[in-house]
Amino acid sequence: MPTPLAHDDPVTLGPYRLVARLGSGGMGTVYMARGVGGRTVALKTVHARIATDPGIRTRFRLEVDAARVIGDRFGARVVDADPFAETPWLATEFVLGPALDEAVLGAGPLPERSVRALGAALCSALDQLHRSDVVHRDLKPSNILLTAYGPKVIDFGIARAIGDDRLTRTGASVGTPAFMSPEQASGQEHGAAGDVFALAGVLVFAATGRAPFGSGQPADLLYRVRYAEADLRGVPAALVPLFDRCLAKEPEKRPCLAELAAQLHDGSGEFAEQLPDAVLAEIGRRAADVWRTVPQRLPAPAAEEGATEVTSVSGPSRRGLLAVSGALAASAAAGGVWWYRGRGRATTPAAKAPPQTRNLDPLWQYGGQDLDVLGWGLVVPYQADGSIWLPLNATAERLTPTTGRSQGQVRVTANWWQMAVQDGQLYLLGDDPARPGESVSIDSWNGGTDAVRPTSAALTNATPTIVPNQLLCVLGDIAYVAVGHGQVPTDKGFLPAQTWTLRAADLGTGRTLWTQNLPQRSSGSRRLHFVAAKVVGERLVTLQATAETQTHVVVRDIRSGAVLWDMPYNVSEPDAIRGELAVDETYLYLGGSQLRALRLSDGALGWATAAGQIYGPPTPAKGVVYTVGSGIGLTAVDAATGKVLWTEATTEAAEAYTVWPPVVGTRYAYYRNGLQLRAVNLTGHRTVLTYRTAGKHFHAYPEARLVLAVDDDRLSAYPLR
Numbered sequence: 001m002p003t004p005l006a007h008d009d010p011v012t013l014g015p016y017r018l019v020a021r022l023g024s025g026g027m028g029t030v031y032m033a034r035g036v037g038g039r040t041v042a043l044k045t046v047h048a049r050i051a052t053d054p055g056i057r058t059r060f061r062l063e064v065d066a067a068r069v070i071g072d073r074f075g076a077r078v079v080d081a082d083p084f085a086e087t088p089w090l091a092t093e094f095v096l097g098p099a100l101d102e103a104v105l106g107a108g109p110l111p112e113r114s115v116r117a118l119g120a121a122l123c124s125a126l127d128q129l130h131r132s133d134v135v136h137r138d139l140k141p142s143n144i145l146l147t148a149y150g151p152k153v154i155d156f157g158i159a160r161a162i163g164d165d166r167l168t169r170t171g172a173s174v175g176t177p178a179f180m181s182p183e184q185a186s187g188q189e190h191g192a193a194g195d196v197f198a199l200a201g202v203l204v205f206a207a208t209g210r211a212p213f214g215s216g217q218p219a220d221l222l223y224r225v226r227y228a229e230a231d232l233r234g235v236p237a238a239l240v241p242l243f244d245r246c247l248a249k250e251p252e253k254r255p256c257l258a259e260l261a262a263q264l265h266d267g268s269g270e271f272a273e274q275l276p277d278a279v280l281a282e283i284g285r286r287a288a289d290v291w292r293t294v295p296q297r298l299p300a301p302a303a304e305e306g307a308t309e310v311t312s313v314s315g316p317s318r319r320g321l322l323a324v325s326g327a328l329a330a331s332a333a334a335g336g337v338w339w340y341r342g343r344g345r346a347t348t349p350a351a352k353a354p355p356q357t358r359n360l361d362p363l364w365q366y367g368g369q370d371l372d373v374l375g376w377g378l379v380v381p382y383q384a385d386g387s388i389w390l391p392l393n394a395t396a397e398r399l400t401p402t403t404g405r406s407q408g409q410v411r412v413t414a415n416w417w418q419m420a421v422q423d424g425q426l427y428l429l430g431d432d433p434a435r436p437g438e439s440v441s442i443d444s445w446n447g448g449t450d451a452v453r454p455t456s457a458a459l460t461n462a463t464p465t466i467v468p469n470q471l472l473c474v475l476g477d478i479a480y481v482a483v484g485h486g487q488v489p490t491d492k493g494f495l496p497a498q499t500w501t502l503r504a505a506d507l508g509t510g511r512t513l514w515t516q517n518l519p520q521r522s523s524g525s526r527r528l529h530f531v532a533a534k535v536v537g538e539r540l541v542t543l544q545a546t547a548e549t550q551t552h553v554v555v556r557d558i559r560s561g562a563v564l565w566d567m568p569y570n571v572s573e574p575d576a577i578r579g580e581l582a583v584d585e586t587y588l589y590l591g592g593s594q595l596r597a598l599r600l601s602d603g604a605l606g607w608a609t610a611a612g613q614i615y616g617p618p619t620p621a622k623g624v625v626y627t628v629g630s631g632i633g634l635t636a637v638d639a640a641t642g643k644v645l646w647t648e649a650t651t652e653a654a655e656a657y658t659v660w661p662p663v664v665g666t667r668y669a670y671y672r673n674g675l676q677l678r679a680v681n682l683t684g685h686r687t688v689l690t691y692r693t694a695g696k697h698f699h700a701y702p703e704a705r706l707v708l709a710v711d712d713d714r715l716s717a718y719p720l721r
Contacts (some may be wrong), residue, residue, distance in 0.1 A: 002032050003632050004296040006651035013089045014082055019295050023385060023631055024654045027056070028224060032094065041079050041091040045620045048087050048194050060088045067092065069132045074125030075152050076145070093535075095152050096287040098279070100206060101141035106593030107278035108570030109209045112236040116265040119203045121150045124260035126199065130192045130257070137190050138469075139198040140179040141205050142258045146271040148283055177221035178211040182249045185222045193251035196260065200246030201230075208234035209570075212247060217712055230354035235523070255359045282593075285611060298649065315597055350358070359676070360691045363706070364404035366552065367714035369397070376468070376528060378523045381708045381715055382419050383701045384426035385447040388708070390715060391428075400702035403716060410452065417467070422474045425508075429471050429481070430454065431464040440464045442479050442505060443470070456510035459503060461485045467492040472542070478558070481542060482518060482529045500529060506575035511512050516561040517702060519546060534581040539564065539600055541583055542636070553588065565603035579697070581659045582618045582625070586641065591615040591658070595637060597625075607642030616658030619669075625707035629653075634662060634680045649686045663700045663707050669697065670707050677709065677718055690719050 002020035008033075009018060016033035021040060023030045027050070033043040050056050061083045067090065068078050076092035083090070100118075104110065110118065122144070136143075143155045177185070179201045181194035204212040212230035212650060213221055230247045232240050242263055248254050254267040255263075272280060331438065369392060371379045387407065388399040396419075398407040418536060420427045423507040426443060432439035433454065440462040441454040446486035462469070462483035470482040486498035500518035504510070518529050531543040531551065540556040553567045569590065587597040587606050595615045597606040609615070614630035618637075624645065625637045633653035636645040664670075669680040672693060679689035693716065695709025707718040 004030075006300050007298050008651075009297070010087070012082065013087065013182055014085070015039060015041060016064050016091060017295075018043070019103065021631075021651075023700065024651065028470055033091065035079075035325070039079075040094045042076065042094050044090045046088045051086065051088055051218060057083065057088060060090070060522065063155075064090050066134050066136075067128070069134055069648045070125060070128050070153060073311060074121075074128055074150070076154050078264060079439070089308070090221040092154075092425045095145045095147060095154070097145050097147040097283045099142045100146060100151070100202065102593065103146055103207060103279050103282065103588045104141065104209050105614060106570070106611070107276055108568075109234070110279075112207070112239065114274050114276060114279075115203055115236070115239065117269075117271055118146075119199070120261045120265035120267060122153070122202070122258045123264070124647065125151065125153045125193075126195050127257045127261075130195070134712075135190060135192060136195050137184065138176055138179075139195055140176045140203055141202055146275070146279060148275075148280065148282065150271045150283075167704050171480045175227065177218045178213060178215065178279075180222070180225050181251070183251060184228045185225045191251065192257070193254045196246055196254045196257065197248075197251075200243045203239075204230065204232065204235060204243060207236060207239070210234070212243075216696075217322055220712065233522075244510060255533065272493075276597065282611065298651070320645070322366045329339070354358060357668040357688060361707075362691060362716040362718055365714050366397075366399055366406070368714065371713060371715070376417070376526060378697050379417065381699055381701075381710065382420075382426065383703065384420050384421045384424055386424075388701065388715075389426065390421065390702075391419060392416055399715075401706060401717075403511050404715070410450070413585065418471055419478070420471045420474045422476075426471055427474050427479065428452070428456075428468055429483075430668070432458040434458065435460070437464065439468060439599070440481070440483050441508060442481065443561045444507075444613060457507050457512065458511075459483055459505060459512060461639075461670075462501075464486060466498065468494060468528055470528060470530055472530055472540075473535060474507070475535040477506055479505045479507055480533065480535070481505060491596075493524040493526050496520055496523055502529075502561060504558065514559075514561040516556070532581045534583055536583050536600060537585060541581060541588060541600065544583070553590070553598065553603070554587075556605065567603050579617055580619075581697075582620050582661065584620050587639070589618045589620060589639075591617045593628055595625070595627055595642070597639070597642060609637065609642055609644065614658060616620065617661040619661040621664040626664055626669050628656050628658050628662055630658050631655060632656065633673065634669055634671055634678075634685075636682075647682050658698055663698050663720065665700075665705075665707075667721045670718070670720075672698070679721070693718075 002022060005018055005021060007691055011018065018031045018033050020032045020331055021029060022032055028046040031043045034040050035041065044054060044709060046060055064078065064081045064083055067075060072093065076095050078092055082088065113227050138155060145152045145154060176526065181190055181197035184190040184194055185481065201212045213224040213228060214231060227288050232243060235243060244263050246254050246260065248479060270646060277434055315418045315455060379391055388401055390397040390399065391542040395409045395411050397409055399405065400407060403608045427444050428442045429441060430452065431445040432441040440459040442457040443452045443454050446453050456597060457479060459481060462485050465488050466634040467482040472482060482502050484500045487495055489495050502516045502518055504513040527545045529545055533542040535538065535558060538558055540558050542554050542556040544552050546552045551569045553569050555564045558565055584599060588600060590596045590598065594611050594613060595609040595618060616628040618625045618627040620639055625639045629635045631653055633648035633650050633656045635647045638645055653673060656673040661672040662669045667682060669682060670679055672695065675693065676689045677691040677693040680686065681688050693709050694711045695716060697710045699708045701708055704721065705720045707720045709716040
């Protein structure tokens with residue numbers, strides 16, 4: 001989606017007048033621009049601060065050459081270029097269509113017919129490159145644009161001639177970890193077979209909304225690409241054997257492009273006929289919007305008194321720049337942030353600037369433990385009884401909020417990995433001492449005795465040692481629980497023979513108030529029944545996984561458990577909606593290709609922002625909905641009307657993290673951008689503090705005035721203001 005020009009962007013480059021920004025990253029910026037005759041182009045530049053590097057210039061010239069090789073049928077046609085200018089630039093046709101990742105996020109995974117047609121067309125595109133002895137090396141959903149006439153492959157920043165290793169360093173992994181080939185992940189030669197591997201990964205994403213080796217930190221992804229089996233759950237059955245061959249670890253075992261194309265599609269019919277209506281509508285909308293875009297420019301930033309505006313941290317080494325020279329916009333949901341590069345700018349007089357406001361360290365960190373111990377996602381830090389609780393399977397670590405030091409571990413009677421808190425009281429699931437192994441108890445923490453004790457509620461016909469049992473929430477004396485009954489699998493996943501129910505239990509009387517059946521899960525599935533849940537008034541609002549690849553908004557009557565309304569929620573990364581539900585007394589707020597407000601009463605659409613901008617999960621606070629927009633950063637929207645109130649004043653939002661809702665304090669809102677946790681002033685709308693972070697999930701602890709960040713092996717604490 002086009003965004004206004006920055007105050008210091010040039011007015012023109014070559015013969016082109018800049019109109020808007022399309023994206024910006026560590027290596028350069030892509031603009032919407034218009035020529036003398038009014039022709040709209042996408043104009044890519046290299047940042048002036050690195051344009052003097054001979055290696056960067058060489059790569060840019062190779063990118064221009066590769067873009068010309070693929071031609072206008074399978075790529076964006078090169079209109080003009082000047083790689084020797086003081087600021088090198090490349091102008092291509094402005095492609096009227098969304099990137100594949102945007103299309104899947106907005107419309108959901110593509111049907112089999114679309115995946116087949118897309119795959120066959122991309123085989124032809126790659127074949128065009130390979131016949132000219134060029135490999136792409138960075139094929140991923142964000143580098144594939146969908147048009148009514150077929151897909152177009154873009155971004156050849158790290159493409160190179162087959163066998164040419166002059167710009168490759170031994171042992172260096174160059175590309176996007178989630179879609180690398182094993183040989184590329186090892187820093188070795190990536191040939192035509194490597195592009196086949198990446199293509200299969202792209203098609204798995206198109207069919208399921210997930211990368212074949214999941215998401216997470218780059219090191220984890222690189223390991224899984226090299227050694228783990230691809231996750232093909234949700235791929236149409238007829239395509240599984242073919243994709244399995246394409247994703248073979250050994251390049252020689254993968255099919256060639258001609259064989260792959262022949263097994264995907266016979267080439268008959270128009271490409272548009274194979275696309276879902278929602279994708280075609282988005283293509284049409286973008287075509288119309290091109291002519292409505294008018295030049296806008298942000299004013300020069302004015303710093304908040306007593307603070308320094310910080311837009312980024314210091315840059316990495318030259319090796320790091322070379323490794324990511326083709327990546328202009330990192331996709332957090334598709335594989336994590338791999339690098340970050342930018343600049344800092346102080347606009348406050350030195351005498352007024354605080355001693356340090358950028359790239360600060362956490363207040364404390366607690367590490368050394370695997371915080372995804374059961375493979376169901378990162379643990380949630382719970383706040384109760386004046387402590388922070390980290391559930392670690394059959395134990396929980398109790399931490400002091402001020403220092404992060406452990407106060408010891410608490411052992412319980414069943415797998416303890418998910419809890420609920422109400423009014424500072426901690427609740428969890430356990431093994432009923434009256435019927436061990438046959439009944440699930442609902443327990444509570446007794447701070448006076450430092451022990452867990454059962455409440456009066458016990459759920460019969462429920463197996464306590466089935467790991468995916470979930471305590472969804474507690475309100476008043478009522479607990480809402482999803483429990484399974486039957487055999488306990490050795491791999492801790494689901495079994496088809498298990499029966500699953502959602503129940504409401506009275507903690508005071510011990511009675512089960514109602515029971516509702518839940519769908520079965522396929523063998524070995526690790527997709528929980530519920531992603532999030534919250535009671536609002538007389539309704540239990542949930543995000544429920546109704547099938548392996550389907551998530552629905554399901555709202556129930558708390559008195560009977562009956563479904564009041566049910567609506568599909570297309571989300572490519574379920575982990576991105578595991579945070580606190582964004583809900584108030586009137587609306588449930590959802591991110592995606594639009595920010596939407598659904599009426600709690602009936603699920604009807606209350607309001608929605610304009611389509612085309614990708615928004616992460618939102619956070620409502622005091623009549624305002626805060627969310628992170630892809631490429632634009634923190635955005636504030638009126639909760640009642642959906643009117644955009646303001647967008648963060650920054651030109652460095654290419655790596656805005658849309659996989660988790662922002663944390664909102666009284667003065668600042670916090671979100672991740674690159675390898676920073678940014679504190680954005682709620683009145684000045686600018687970043688005034690940044691902290692180092694590798695966190696994936698961020699939680700507010702208002703009582704201790706902390707933001708808690710969780711990554712794979714540590715919990716970090718930052719000040720909440």
